[in-house]
């Protein structure tokens with residue numbers, strides 16, 4: 174199609190169709206209105222030139238026909254193209270559907286892959302964690318390997334040591350066998366020596382008893398109290414020989430009554446089993462008594478009593494002071510006994526006295542408590558001779574029972590420790606009223622004690638023990654199966670000379686008493 178630019182006078186709108194971008198053929202069509210086309214390339218003929226016009230028209234028709242032809246061709250061609258395009262479109266749609274499906278598949282796949290990616294990320298995180306764990310475990314493994322090596326080396330050492338120990342053990346077992354043999358031999362020796370010891374102990378008791386018997390059954394110790402005020406060297410009337418602890422002399426210068434003769438020195442010599450001077454300590458005194466306490470533990474009845482004028486130191490000797498150094502015979506004897514004994518199982522007394530109770534004791538403290546109770550009940554008072562005079566006799570009696578479970582033997586004894594009330598002269602003590610009555614009763618019981626001792630010394634057939642409660646209570650100690658010791662306490666003051674002389678004479682009489690040989694209460 175060719176156009177002349179000059180002749181072109183478009184009168185209507187042109188439609189431009191553009192073929193789809195995608196397709197096999199690409200064409201541009203321009204469709205012009207007929208009126209406009211009629212003027213193309215045709216020169217204007219005069220009105221009268223009909224022929225010319227007809228020929229133009231025919232030419233035009235021909236042109237148009239050929240154009241139609243070509244358009245039809247073109248149209249066919251286009252139809253064909255359209256068919257093709259439609260086919261192509263259908264193919265493309267198919268393809269599109271396929272692609273869409275593929276896209277859907279791909280999206281699904283993508284989703285799946287996203288999940289996989291998440292899984293992968295999680296797995297990766299887990300892998301990182303595991304890697305860390307692995308490295309940690311590797312380190313631990315390394316440490317454990319080190320430890321294992323160390324343990325293996327230790328094991329080797331231990332095995333070596335074990336081998337050494339095993340060999341030592343074998344040696345020990347051998348020496349144990351030898352030791353067991355030795356122990357058997359030693360046990361036999363011990364049993365033999367125990368038997369020898371027992372025989373030795375029996376021998377010791379026998380010898381101890383013989384010594385006690387040789388010393389006399391009623392033994393007498395004399396104790397001189399120190400001056401409570403004043404200078405000890407002023408005491409001239411009591412003389413204690415320096416090298417003889419058994420003798421004592423009372424000396425007094427007697428003035429001539431007429432004045433024509435010179436004053437005479439009168440001396441009274443006494444001899445006892447032991448004389449303790451004013452400086453003797455409580456411990457020294459008890460050393461002697463402890464032998465008697467041992468006799469009580471060996472099964473002998475033992476009695477120790479203190480006699481003397483009021484204020485001469487009887488209570489101090491038997492009980493003493495609160496400090497351990499000042500303890501007297503009773504607390505020291507209790508201590509000695511409880512060092513050896515664990516329990517006392519009761520008491521079985523042969524002599525009973527009205528208003529007297531027997532109390533079971535298990536230890537030293539219980540005994541001390543009883544002594545305190547007894548002291549509270551004991552009557553004391555201020556007299557002309559002593560600020561704290563004991564106005565009663567105090568009798569401490571302990572029943573001892575011993576058992577040798579190995580040999581099934583038993584022994585029983587009584588330890589009797591007596592602090593007598595002080596003897597005193599009526600005039601000197603200036604006692605009145607109740608004190609006077611007390612003093613009379615005390616003196617009476619002491620007189621009865623003297624009578625009993627005199628009867629024993631004279632070996633009389635009847636001994637009047639029942640004359641007083643005191644002698645009745647002490648009858649087993651004085652005349653029976655007992656080892657008896659008497660303390661005669663004397664005061665150092667010169668005005669007590671007469672009382673001291675009386676006491677020492679009485680004590681000498683007691684010292685002469687032979688009351689028979691005591692025997693141990695053993696079963």
Ligand SMILES: Nc1ncnc2c1ncn2[C@@H]1O[C@H](COP(=O)(O)OP(=O)(O)OP(=O)(O)O)[C@@H](O)[C@H]1O
Nearest residue numbers: 398399483484485486487488489559562563594595
């Ligand atoms: N060896 C001594 N050393 C020191 N002081 C002593 C000694 N002996 C006795 N005394 C003291 O002498 C005083 C009288 O003693 P104690 O009370 O023992 O006498 P007593 O003979 O028991 O008197 P009584 O018969 O009146 O009861 C007490 O103060 C006591 O402490």
